[in-house]
Amino acid sequence: MRSVGEALDRMLEKAFTRKPPKSAGAQMRFLVKQLKGTKAVAQLLGISQRTVERYVKDQLKKPRPDLAGRMAGEVRKRWQPRLQQRAKEAAATSQGLMMDVRAQLGYAAPAGTTDEARERHFTLPVPPHHAGRLFDAQDRGGEQHMRQAVADALKEVYFQQRGTRAASLEEVRMLNVEHIEFDL
Numbered sequence: 549m550r551s552v553g554e555a556l557d558r559m560l561e562k563a564f565t566r567k568p569p570k571s572a573g574a575q576m577r578f579l580v581k582q583l584k585g586t587k588a589v590a591q592l593l594g595i596s597q598r599t600v601e602r603y604v605k606d607q608l609k610k611p612r613p614d615l616a617g618r619m620a621g622e623v624r625k626r627w628q629p630r631l632q633q634r635a636k637e638a639a640a641t642s643q644g645l646m647m648d649v650r651a652q653l654g655y656a657a658p659a660g661t662t663d664e665a666r667e668r669h670f671t672l673p674v675p676p677h678h679a680g681r682l683f684d685a686q687d688r689g690g691e692q693h694m695r696q697a698v699a700d701a702l703k704e705v706y707f708q709q710r711g712t713r714a715a716s717l718e719e720v721r722m723l724n725v726e727h728i729e730f731d732l
Contacts, residue, residue: 550725552694556686559645559730561624563635568620568627572611575619576603582626593618635732640680646731647674649698652724665723674701674730695722 569575579589580600590597593615602608611619639645647670654665674682678701685693703720 550728551691552682552698552725552728553686553691555728555730556682556694557624559732560632560635562732563631564628565631566628568623572603572609572616572619573606575623576600578623579619579626580604592622636683639732640676640683642676643732644676645674645679645682647672647698647701648727648729648731649702649725650727651722652726653699653702654721654723665721667724667726670702670706672702672705674705678704695725698722698728 569578576589579592580586583589583592586597586600586604590600593600595615599608603611650667650669652665652667678697681700682694682697685697699720699722702722707720
């Protein structure tokens with residue numbers, strides 16, 4: 549997985565107490581209930597309103613692979629929202645996150661030091677204030693903001709070891725993410 553947003557979404561799915569609906573009809577009925585109408589669901593998924601109605605009535609059962617992926621993604625986004633919010637708040641205020649990342653990292657430092665980017669693999673705890681920044685970046689949207697929040701967390705936790713070394717390090721850059729995963 550290379551997207552920080554996807555990794556955060558998968559982490560929040562681990563907090564679910566029940567599984568989201570699997571069948572196309574159940575997913576479509578859930579979306580219709582959440583968005584309060586078939587027209588809104590049709591616009592969201594890029595299909596006709598009549599197609600949505602046919603899935604709701606179980607007249608259609610097997611969506612195209614691209615539609616099935618969009619439906620499942622939209623259901624997961626909206627499934628158990630209060631539970632997802634509580635997990636975010638806990639991570640951002642008290643417990644933080646665990647992060648496993650393999651990426652090409654470079655950094656800006658004073659002259660005379662090597663700042664050449666190289667691939668690194670870390671499994672580190674992310675402090676609550678950085679977890680909060682990560683969720684804020686996710687809410688604002690934009691993969692680049694989320695990557696910068698991850699890079700800032702790596703700078704503080706790994707490179708500067710929470711202020712005990714490398715105080716002159718200016719910026720850490722994530723250039724190429726091979727793998728990223730979070731856990732509560």
